[in-house]
Amino acid sequence: MSKIIPHLGGSRRRFIRNAGATVALASTGLSMPHIAQAAGAVKIGLIHPATGWAAYPAAQLRYGAQMAIADINAAGGIKSMGGAQIEALLGDSQTKPEIGAAEVEKMNEAGVHALQGCYQSAVGLAASAAAAKYNIPFSVDVGVSDKLVGRGLSNVFRMADGYGRIARDASAYLGEINAAAGSPAKTVVIVHEESEFGTGTAKLLTPALAERGLTVVDTIKHANPTRNFDNIALRIKSAKPDIIMPINYPGEYVLLAKTLRQQRVDFMTSFSVLGGGFNFKFIDDMPEIAENMIDVNHWYDPRSASGQAMRKRTEADGKYFTFEVYCAYMSIMFLADGFERAGSTDKDAVNAALASSTLEVDFMPYDKTEMVNGQNMGSRAVAIQAQNGDCQVVAPSAYASSKAVFPRA
Numbered sequence: 001m002s003k004i005i006p007h008l009g010g011s012r013r014r015f016i017r018n019a020g021a022t023v024a025l026a027s028t029g030l031s032m033p034h035i036a037q038a039a040g041a042v043k044i045g046l047i048h049p050a051t052g053w054a055a056y057p058a059a060q061l062r063y064g065a066q067m068a069i070a071d072i073n074a075a076g077g078i079k080s081m082g083g084a085q086i087e088a089l090l091g092d093s094q095t096k097p098e099i100g101a102a103e104v105e106k107m108n109e110a111g112v113h114a115l116q117g118c119y120q121s122a123v124g125l126a127a128s129a130a131a132a133k134y135n136i137p138f139s140v141d142v143g144v145s146d147k148l149v150g151r152g153l154s155n156v157f158r159m160a161d162g163y164g165r166i167a168r169d170a171s172a173y174l175g176e177i178n179a180a181a182g183s184p185a186k187t188v189v190i191v192h193e194e195s196e197f198g199t200g201t202a203k204l205l206t207p208a209l210a211e212r213g214l215t216v217v218d219t220i221k222h223a224n225p226t227r228n229f230d231n232i233a234l235r236i237k238s239a240k241p242d243i244i245m246p247i248n249y250p251g252e253y254v255l256l257a258k259t260l261r262q263q264r265v266d267f268m269t270s271f272s273v274l275g276g277g278f279n280f281k282f283i284d285d286m287p288e289i290a291e292n293m294i295d296v297n298h299w300y301d302p303r304s305a306s307g308q309a310m311r312k313r314t315e316a317d318g319k320y321f322t323f324e325v326y327c328a329y330m331s332i333m334f335l336a337d338g339f340e341r342a343g344s345t346d347k348d349a350v351n352a353a354l355a356s357s358t359l360e361v362d363f364m365p366y367d368k369t370e371m372v373n374g375q376n377m378g379s380r381a382v383a384i385q386a387q388n389g390d391c392q393v394v395a396p397s398a399y400a401s402s403k404a405v406f407p408r409a
Contacts, residue, residue, distance in 0.1 A: 040084045042077075042339055044069070044332065045107035047100055047117035047127055050092040053225045053251060057119055057276065057324050061141055062090070063314075064328030065116060072336050080343040086336065093118055095224075097126035104130035112136060113345040114335045116328070121145035121196045128156045135347040137338065137354060141331035142298070142324060144274060145196045149374040155347070157354050157371065159334050159361070160298050160327050161379040163197070163274070167204035170273045170296035173383040173395040174243070175212030177294075177404045183213065184407060185242035185268050190219045191232065191256060192247040201247045201273060217241055226252050229259040237265045246272040253277030254286070261289050268407040269294060274381075281320040283386045290386040292408035294394065298323040299382050300363050302393060302401055307363035330361050365399040 046065050048058035069086045077083040089112055091103030100123035104115065114137040118124040124143035131138045132153045140148055140158040144166060149158050161169075178185045188209055192198035199221065206216045218239045220232055229252075236244060244267050246256055254277040257270065270293045272278055278295035300307040300321070310329070311321040319325070337359045342349040357376075359369045367378035383395035385404055392402035 040081060041087045042081070042084050042114075042345060043087045043089055043107075043110070043112045044335060045089040045091055045103070045110075045112040045115045045117075047091040047093055047103050047107075047115060047123075048119055049095040049123070050090070052095040054095050054119060054249060057142075057250060057322070060319070060322050060324035061119060061328040063317075063319060064325035065141070065332050067314075067325070068329040068332035068336070072332070078336065078339045080340050081345075084339075086332075091117075093120075093123045093127070095120060095123070097123050100124070100127040101130040103127065104136070108134050108136065113339075113347075114139065114350065116141050116331050116335065118143060119324075121148065121200070124148055125196065128153060131155060135351065137335065137347065137350045139331045139335050139354075141328045143197075145200055146375075147196070147200075153374070154355070155351050157334070157357075157374045157376075159330050159359075159369070159376045159379060161381050162375065163201040163204060166274065166296065166381045167201055167208050169381055169396075170271075170383070171205060171208035171212050171214075173296060174209070174214065174271055176395060177383070177406050178212070178214070180404070181406050185214065187215050187217045187239075187241045188243040188245050188271075189236050189239050189241040190216055190245045190247065191236070192219070192221055193224050193249055193252060194221050195224065197274070198247045205245070205247075205273060214243070222248070222252060224249060224252065226255070229256045230263070232256070233259045233263040233265055236260070236267075237263065240266075242268045244270050246270065246275050248276060250277035254282060257282075257286070257289050257293070272296070278384070278386075279320060279322045280391060281322065283389060283391060284320075287386075287389055291388075292386060292405045294383055294385045294404065294406075296381050296383045298327050299365065299384055299393065300326050301365040301399060303399070304363045310363055326363060330364060333361075334359055365393070 048061050050058045073085045077085045093100035100118050104127050115131050116139045118127050119142050121143045128138045135155050138156045144163040146162040146164045190202045192202040253275050272295040275295040283290045314321045338350045338354040341353040355371050357371050370377045382393050384391050385394045393399050394404040
């Protein structure tokens, strides 16, 4: 079994130098920067919304991906291919599915050997379908729609979990936390963003919550971006739910949380599912609002030495250790392991290697990797809670670092 071992040392300056001319900073905003050619290089295209309302998580994804590329290159590249170095090609989807697909066409013309993306499920669906025309291996870094791996495309893979199992797990975690407190919560209001990510997740949550004795009394959809949540806050206040369940991207997540506080909306807790804005940055920026909020999401294993080292390294680079960083890192390592075991950039060989992956990812709270129709069945999301200015895993018990505070203090 292969194992991901993050490189523990090195500064931001060394990281960029090791990656060479192929690693361009996300802040350039260039869709297809000049790529330095090297004999036998392995080209991986990174497609993210580098401009637009999702630019911050896109920058985090690129940082994590480029960190992994730098580590692989510094460790000798793809050894089965004579130490071939990885080159990054950067594509900007601008949050639009059609542009994400167009970036795939550009990268195919540039001779890309694999692709990673795309943060938004809707963009990932379009881009991976475009990649399937050329059989280009496509690794989903962040994108929870199960349609990504449910279309029978043999070139599409996802190491992190999708919204089907996440919805079931989130409902189970909430049910267990509620039961442990004497089952005071009975009702839920879901607030979700309008695309495939939010709409699909919300649809799955309603019946899953009902199985846990929780009734969804209202489901509220909002646009991306949304600049004012006052009316939605009033609607929530009128519904008087015990639980508010946001499913949205960072900007809207944070703004909704602030608005609920400003409007003095009373509820037992915010229990988000895939809440894009729930992270260390949110906890640092708004500690009083964040305290005791819960989210079910991709998360690193805080008990893992390599996970702790990666967090320390990221923070030393002046960045927050958000889920985008380690999901992107894992996604690149997954591709690199595929090239290593294939021993070439032959698309059929690489896709076959990825489909049979048993890569061990010790910095994530996962069981063993097992690919079924492109989905890693060993992956799981966990419930995390802001407690005393930090973030603790509160479910499942196998990975918990603290007990949940519920109802919120």
